[in-house]
Amino acid sequence: MRSNNRIQKVVIVGGGTAGWIAASALARVLGTEQVSITLIESDQISTIGVGEATIPPIRDFHRMLGLSEADFVRRTQATFKLGIEFANWGVEGDSYFHPFGEYGREFDSVAFHHYWMRGKSIDNESSHGVGHLDQYSLCTVAAMAGKFAPNSSDPNSILSAIGYAYHFDASLYAQLLREYSQGLGVRRIEGMVTSVEQQSDSGFIKTVTLESKEVVEGDLFIDCTGFAALLIDKTLGVEFEDWGHYLPSDRALAVQTENTESSILPYTKSIAHAAGWQWRIPLQHRTGNGIVYSSNYMSDEQAKVQLFENLEGEMISEPKSIKFRTGRRRQSWSKNCIAIGLSSSFLEPLESTSIHLIQTAVSRLLTLFRGKNLIRLILINTIMV
Template sequence: MSSPIRKVVIAGGGTAGWMSAALLKKVLPHLEIELVESADIGTIGVGEATIPPIQTFNQFLGLDEKTFLRETNGTIKLAISFENWRVPGESYLHTFGAPGATLGFCGFQHFWLRAKKAGLQQSLWDFDLNYLSCQAGKFNKIQTENPVYSMGYAYHFDSSLYGQFLRRLAEQSGVKRTEGTIAHIAQNAQTGFIEALQLSDGRQLKGDLFIDCTGMRGLLLQQALGVGYEDWSHWLCADSALAVPSQRHDTTLPYTRSIARQTGWQWRIPLTHRNGNGLVYSSQYLSDDNAHDMLMGNLETEALDTPRTIRFKTGRAEQQWAKNVVGIGLSSGFLEPLESTSIHLIQSGIVRLLKLFPKDDILASSQALYNRDSKEEFETIRDFIILHYYQNERTDSDFWQDMRRLALPHRLEQKIAAFKDSATIFNEANDIFRDASWVQVMMGQGITPASYHPSADAYSDEAILALMQKIYHAKQQPIEQMLSHDEFLARFTAAS
């Protein structure tokens, strides 16, 4: 007998809970959706940087970009600056753009390598509009269909304000919010499916499908259903972070800074009202006291609070959809925020659920597809993060030298080998980082390919150099007309 899915209960608020509630109600307005959260239970709330697909999420919800930036104290993010990662004193940008232009059967890096052989002096990044904009501290929306001037961007924003913004939207759409603490989880004795959440005051919230947004506790997925956790700390050993806000700079950078320290790395995220700062580290290599001193000693502006400690274990739930529970956000797994993927994983998790959403009974085939794709997505992000650590040449601490000795996941080992040999990048369907991202990090971390695709040899030295100069000058053209980042934000978000 079929059991129609009529009510979804979301356990936990924060960014994960309210993103889930808002999108579910938008796509499936006939569903009854109830979210339970407690003001007494805090959220991690440091996910202040995003990647470009957040634009698609916001647009689908009908959010006005100007209002969104104003309400969340948001800024534009064009890239991440990786400083000291290969060696101290050196930096590179992983941008949301793509260097160069589409020239044929293979990526731009092959033609750039051919031009280097012919005497080209410019770096790969000199052909990237995002990079040039970051260097100039500028931004503007470019109204053109010409892909040469495409400039992908994301946002920095206050995640707690974003959650509140989405809460207002979701409640206006009919989502019911219940204040309360979950005290007991009622399960069906035969199937193990969750039937209701019992609150500490005795109220019961019954549902057909449950979304676990309880963070690292994994109250439903891991604690109630007993889903195991795949530990990746042998690859990514960081298990702690300190986070602290500080006063904003006079000039707002249009990118995130990721600064490698002697042990671990520090983030700096510019918002319109403050900076977000933090230090990610491993307790095997650095004590909490020393981590505190390292973070506070490297703030460029005055701290606005005392640092708070976050503990975590890198990895993923072995099933991210089990029985009638789907883990969204930190209940489904944790990857350190090096590439700003936390909020994206919330987005992709709920979008994946909506694509496979059950009409009646929960189907094993849909669960299998969901878990397969989630697994691959988590693993490809994990591998991208490992690449930054592994491909270093630092000699100043045991930490960085130990990172070079990691036994790599096989797929990452293949990726590095293919790029070293022939500048080739291959990607999986669920890899959120496309070719340009892998190229920039591979080269930024010091990998110089030994060869390139033979199609690049169709150009003579003179022809390839002339083509590169044409692209280079084209990339330079929009910069002069752009506004400073701060001026853009002031004009764009001005109340009408």
């Protein structure tokens, strides 16, 4: 860091979804003339390879980047997501749909559910039914019919009640953001970081050294090394707060299958099992599947059997086993290092919120940069929070 405390060199370590989201947003907002942005990633350490379902604010993020939806959908084999169907969570055969978008319409400043509740109470006394609340959610009705339409910005249109997100191929997404970032001047270095040097007095990170012996200097380091947490944990020793007592799942087994005729539905499926649950995420070219479970209650072998029994199409990848810990760093920011992505925290992916947390972390970081970029920062702030 220079004497005027201005950050001139940002170094991002890790090129998964978190690393490339951070690089693209920083480059878009700060530019790369005043601040150099370098991202280091290693082919020897694969990305987590899952994380393919999102929630609606991702569209604001893409708008901020100026990514066209059509281009994004084409490049990442994306599909549209209207919500999540939770099957068998109450009792076997039971299903609950969590839609994006609105239920009904607010009227005279009174929220729609009050009208529905009132209608329901009258319902008991008369034969006219107001029906199930789901019938008033356009996203639920469309999802159950296997249909999708983009939402309308005209508040008088019924389609303005639609909210949606995407499912996409995580590695294609990282590739797209990589091209985008490099196009804006982000420097990418391929190589494994093998050592980290800190300032002797402050403990701030000074440089990282690659296997090739290349030394990369920085003012601000962003740790996007996933569960390895190379900087925030292995270097700075920031403790991880384990949330296993709230969220006992600690394993996942993921596999990709061919699409079947009925597979490309506009929503994620989350199917409950005796000790865990299974996701089904439809993309254009394949379906992502995985089982999330607790090793205290289900063996790896049982999980495999359970997952395979519930696959719809032919398997087209080797099953990938992932061990994880739910929880968060006690501090995501320590000295001149900020952890973003899995190095910072992880909740199991039941509501597919991790990528969103990456985006909000990056948008909050951007608000702390001062100077010429203030107007751009205000813009990003208003659309991304």
